[in-house]
Amino acid sequence: MKSKLYSILLTCLCLVFGQSVLAQSRAISGKVTDGTNKEPLPGVTIQVPSTNVGTISNADGSYNITVPEGSTTLRFSYLGYKTVDLPIGTSNTINLGMEEDVMGLDMVVVTALAIKKEVKSLGYSTENVGGDALSSSGEANVIQGLAAKSAGIQVVGSGGTPGTSSKILIRGNSSFTRTNEPLIVVDGVPIDNSQGNINSSLASDYPFNAGLGGVNSGNRALDLNPDDIESVTILKGPAAAALYGARAGNGAIIYTTKGAKGGKLRAMYTSSVEISQVNKMIELQDKYASGGSPASGPGTDADVADYGPDGVWFTDDDVSLGTPYSWGPELTGAAIDNVGNFFQNGISTNNNLSMTGGSNNNSFRFSIGRNNTSGVIPNSEYNRTSLRLSAESKISDNFTVNSSANYVKSGGTRVQNGSNLAGVMLALMRAPRDFDLMGKGETGYLTSAGYPRNAFYAYDNPFYSVNHNTNLENTDRVIGNVGMNYAPLPWLDITYRLGADVYSNRRQQRFGIHSWQPDPGPVGEMEEYTSNFSQIYSDLLIGLKKKFNADLEGHITLGNNLWHTSTKDIYSRGRSMNVPDFYNLSNFTELYTNNAEEITRTAALFFDGGLEYKNWLYVNASGRNEWSSTFGANKNNFFYPAVNTSIIFTELVKIPNLSFGKLRLGYAESGISPPAYSSHTYYERQSYTDGFTGGLGYPYLGQNGFSLSDAIGNPDLRPERQKGMEFGLDLRFFTGRLNLDLTYYNQKSVDILMLQPISASTGFTNIYTNAGEMVNKGWEITLGGTPVKAKDFTWDINLTFTKNTNEVLKLAEGVDEINIETAFSSIGSYAIVGDPYGALYGTQWKRAADGQLLINPNTGLPIIDGQRGNIGNPFPDWLMNIRNSFKYKQFRLSALLDIRQGGDIWAGTYARLTRHGATAITEDRNEKMIIEGVLADANGESTGQANNIEISKWQYYVNYLGDFGASESSVYDGSWVRLRELTLSYDFKLKSSVPVIRSLNVYATGRNLWLSTNYPGIDPETSLTGSGSNVNGFDYFNNPGTKSYIFGVKVGF
Amino acid sequence: MKTKALIGLLATGLFLSGCSKFVEDYDVSPNYPGEVNAALLTTNAQVALFATYNGQLARTTSIWTQQLAGTDAQMIDHASYRLYEGDIQNEWDVIYKDGLEACRDLINNYSDGNPHYRGIGQVLECMFLGVATDLWGDVPNTNAIKGTDDLNPTFDTQEDVIKYIQSNLDAAITNLKTDAAANSLTPSTDDLVYGGDAAAWIKAAYTLKARYAMRITHKSSTASSDALSALANGIASSDDDMMAAFGTKGTELNTWFAFETARPGYLRMGKPFVDELTANNDPRLSFYAAKDTGDIYRGAVIGSGDATASPIGSYLQSLSFPLISYVEAKFIEAEAQFANDKGKSAEAFNDAVKASLMAVTGANDSAFVANVASETAGSINLDKIYAQKHVALFGQIEAYNEWRKGDIPVRTPNPQGVITTIPVRYPTPLEERLYNTNAVVVHDLSQKVWWDN
Structure with missing residues (x-):
């Protein structure tokens, strides 16, 4: 009777806080x-x-x-x-x-929804990265810390400037225009990892891709303190992540923080210092001065900017406004090293103190961490203070409560990059070698009248930019959760988890009164941007277990999930500064402001169950039915199934030397939601610009204007769906001395959401549809072994290999190629049917049928084809990481080699600088040459006659290698081999007589010490637009990468 | 057991409806309205019009006619006829998805009971179609701006587009002639061009009819007579000019001015044009051009990239820019009367030049008038009309249209050009080729449009 009563009550899901009455x-x-x-x-x-x-x-x-x-x-x-x-x-x-x-067979991992499972029972591949591996990388960004630590992932950092974003892709790209980044979960509660308004220094109605020039802001997971992380589980495909439904189409990364630990009060203090330097720079020529032009070639007169004795530009005593070109006469003095004068050594300090303690029933962990980083670019910095408290309380035998709260305050001064006049790389690299950007003294970059000394008047002197065109950012964030677990009956377990992620991100972008970045010119500008984000997440899990007989047992979890996300952004801009250097909006004549809100809600019901037979056969199945406010108005819920099996075949057959062997097989579907508010068509305030000027916008002569948006809404939108199949083998030989994990996967994405481009003559340029299909196939191989295991000395090797092949299968009806995101007019990022996603798309050379270049008989130069096409694949052919770890007594030495094969990069910086005569390759500019090719006739057809027209080499540099030529000549192979980490550490063996200090460890780490690549630009691991964008492979005045030396100590109390 | 199952079903039902209710009503955007009004659409269409006639299209056509020279960056590319399908996508987009879309939305959905708004919408519609067909030849019209109802609009022939322009302008004139009292809403400050003055719109519409009547002189025998009958009701003085209006704030700047400020050095005056002005002692020279680094007025040799030559002067960078003007009307009259009555033609020509002097310099110049604007029935010829019209319409796309039609003034193609003739059209935009299965794709910039043949 009582059990029946309990069952009924349970079905209505009332929590019964009663004692479980059990007999004897x-x-x-x-x-x-x-x-x-x-x-x-x-x-x-x-x-x-x-x-x-x-x-x-x-x-x-x-x-x-x-x-x-x-x-x-x-x-x-x-x-x-x-x-x-x-x-x-x-x-x-x-x-x-x-x-x-030894073999870690009984290891338990945290899987989706924070459900702990034995690795043995999983029918899909997961990867575990220890918290130590994360913090020993020296990276402040927990995403960047995962680089080269797992098969199946690709991490792309944005350069060595502090606080920039890192993008992570798991098993390639699954979406065209929606996010390709995985869900980030901390202790069972998803957190926001957006990059915010990609570039807050432009209004949210800026019509072009704001990421192409401006500030690369960090991704929000940067707020996590790596020192707080106990372990990371990477759920790679739909089989692993299906329980997260329409947010896990790209996999999920589960961070588990170090938990409360009862017992004696213990403390751990770690402190480290890091010194960074630029690791690779474009080689510049040091023979020729300013002057000349790409159109007319080398000139005989140098053209050094000089505003005359009054130090004010555009006055009558100006000698010259300067030039961006280095096609001038030979230098008379030594070449000025502007690049060397500009970059400095970056210094970063990282201090963490954590304490744990408590009784058997109540335990806690408290940590405080502070990271102070100043970058290689002057005045760039990033600071983060993180406070975290976790507590766990066992209230009774079957009821526990846990909670954690993390407060983070982070921010700093960011640096401009890319295609804007205030970008430091643009002005720095284009400055001719006879112009000194730095000058003498602290304000040597200013004239006597306080104007920036620009090598070319429209490019802000980089010293001026870092001091006057600053971007200040500040984030206050609280991530918290509370959970309870109640197990009233032996076969019943109820967990409830409530989490919140709330932050306020504020950015202020300043442009000095002499900066050329604002439109229309030097008037001074400031922008204030605030984004308030809050997310509430609730999980109710009811777990049931049943042992059917001695060999078969089963379990099932039923659950409900509610998710509410809200973002409120406000942007304000003031233009035309009145009092110089006073940055308050009241000090600006023209004001503009706009705001935007987005609220999305998701609700889901799910189950996750499995059967275990005799300890060697596991079969699991799960399903999630999800309702979302962003699905079309006509149908707002969709179902995601998953099934997998794990067979430990070594329990059935004995193979010599094979201590453990497991076969995995799984199939699942996960999804990606449509963007919010896409099911209707709305009116928007338009602006009209052509990329050269700020264009026309509102308010216009005191009037406002609206017209229908460029995108037609769609009430029938469905989520994108990733259908993944994976097969794997987990083999351990010689009791764990040699391990091999192999996975093959095939993930097909269907119903991919596309802002399907349509021709503007329809009155619109896009319509939201589910139209695309794409497939990712690949291999993930992890090989680990311990070649030497002696009493005092061990040598471990760990090798991972990742190969992902992506192909776009289908776009919309009749469409063979689409633009993924607006990019430059000379180079785009496209999805093309039959090619890998994200193809570099640009102009190509006209060629004869046999592939030879067609040469214009009047000029001796090749001819650009009117139609643009696929000129490169920015994603790698394969990735390999090799880690060697040596342990001798208390010494540990570890080296991580990171190899990337393939991955084209459009070297926009290099091509532009070559056109300007600045790169080292242009040194032999006056020699003569003949471009190999075949002459064309008046109709552009091949004459069959080999080219015999002599040109000067400068014409070749400007019109072929430089960016006057077809973009295909600016695409280079970005393959590399790099020593990502080299760590040496020593563990002091302390006698128990030493008071207070329990453990002491000192270490030295080198990050990115050695790089071998043929890429002519900066470090090929670079991203112009950062983690919030799907554009890859663009290098256009990106900030350079860095290498660093870290020294640290860990003390345990 | 049955109770258990029943309660289980009940709970599941509660849950399912609960989940659905949890997400309901969160699908409407709080950021953008679903409906607007006629005034907002009208202002929007006009701003799009200013951007189209005053922006990149005008810069490129002025470079091609060699009124200007491209001296840096992308302007050198355009000057060397390196203009490809991706380079004019933005301008095409503004004409169609912003201009025509707003006009047709206004005409179809927001002007019932407001014939004045409808008439204005129709005139603006014709101006967008006009510039599109002049530069691209065959363009979508009948099946354009239909959203999901027609995702692959067919291209109408240029002949049909021009016919449509004429009949649509007639409809506009009828609408504009209705009584003000017959309108429930009348335009006022939202009409940036004429402030709601229907009579002014009617005159502009007639002059626009005349423009397109004379456009097809190679193809129609009634071109001149059609033009003259339209001109009789058209713009009769410079006070009625249709001008694009600009302001001093960052979002309202004359794009010639904004371009010169943001991209100085990209454009300079063209030598052939400056030489002609200098040879005639044309007083407009000091307004069209500014002095060069040597303090004289000097155009850049075409193809030289010479940034030391004269930059653009004050005339193009002012707070207004002509769209349809009295000056143009007079030149149309001069050309139309030429076959008919050379005396009237000469008179119209003289008036045109004098009006242009007044509009540009604000004053008369008797020496210049005596030399150039004193034609008679015996001395007037078409070459003179075309030559002076070209000077008067400096910086306007219309100058390029008429230069293509009349082939005067004679220009030598840029020796640095990647094709051997000056382009006579724009290439079909990239996204029409990619996404419109019915697009008529032309990459060859030397292929003349229909009325140019």
């Missing part, structure tokens, strides 16, 4: 130790299998547990040790010495 239980106690060294093991989980009855051993290894009548076994499990089932006999004392789990 029994009290058992004992002590758990390490079987080898006899040391007590605290924190060991002791439980009755297939029930929720359990406890944890105390600091001295002792435990007490009350088991229900009829319990036959007691299971002991502890990370790093083999799980053991001991029979419950007549004795009430059960002791155990545990054996180390």
